[in-house]
Amino acid sequence: GENVEQHPSTLSVQEGDSAVIKCTYSDSASNYFPWYKQELGKRPQLIIDIRSNVGEKKDQRIAVTLNKTAKHFSLHITETQPEDSAVYFCAASIPRGSGYSTLTFGKGTMLLVSP
C-alpha cells in the first residue's frame, strides 16, 4: 500500500534559524499534500497545503515545495520562534478506488525551537 516517509523524526534549532522537514510518498496518483501542526495533547491543525499542479506555496514564514517527479515534498519554516515547537505531520492523498481517496500521514517530526 501507500507509504509516506517523513524525516527527520526530531529537529532542534535555535530561535531565528530555519527548519526543513522532508517527506516522500510512493503513489504517483497522490495529488494533495497537507501539513499539520500538533501541539502536545491537542488536535492536529492544518498549517499549509499544496496541490499537484503547484510547485511551491508560501504563507508568511511557512513554505511548502513539491517535486512530483521525485515524489517528495518539504516544509520550510523561516525565522523560527519558540511557539513553533510542536509535532509536524505531512500527509498525501491516497486513491482508494471508486472515486474515493483518503489521507495517509507520515510519522511526524518533533520540532524544538530553543530561545
Place this chain on the structure above:
Amino acid sequence: DGGITQSPKYLFRKEGQNVTLSCEQNLNHDAMYWYRQDPGQGLRLIYYSQIVNDFQKGDIAEGYSVSREKKESFPLTVTSAQKNPTAFYLCASSPRTLGGNTIYFGEGSWLTVV
C-alpha cells in the same frame, strides 16, 4: 474545526469490554474519518465514510466497528477483539471524500485499557 465534537475526552476500559466513542459534526461535511494515534506512529486510518449508510475499512480496521446512520454522526466502537486499544483517537471530517480537500479534526478521545 471547532464544529467536530468528540466524547468522552478520557475513557478507561477494562479488558474484554467494548467501548463506543462518539463523534458529531455540524459542518455539513459529507465525509468522516477515524484515525488512531500512537506515540511515534503518526496517524493511522481506521474507518472512513463518504455518505450516510456507507463506510469503508482503513488501514487498521481489525477490532473496530463503525456506523453512519446520520450525516452528522460517526461513532466508533472499540471491541474486545482489538488487542492493543490504548491510544489517542481522532475523528475528522471533510466537505467530500478527498481529492484535495482539507480534513478537520476533533479534539480527540484518550482511551486507556486497565
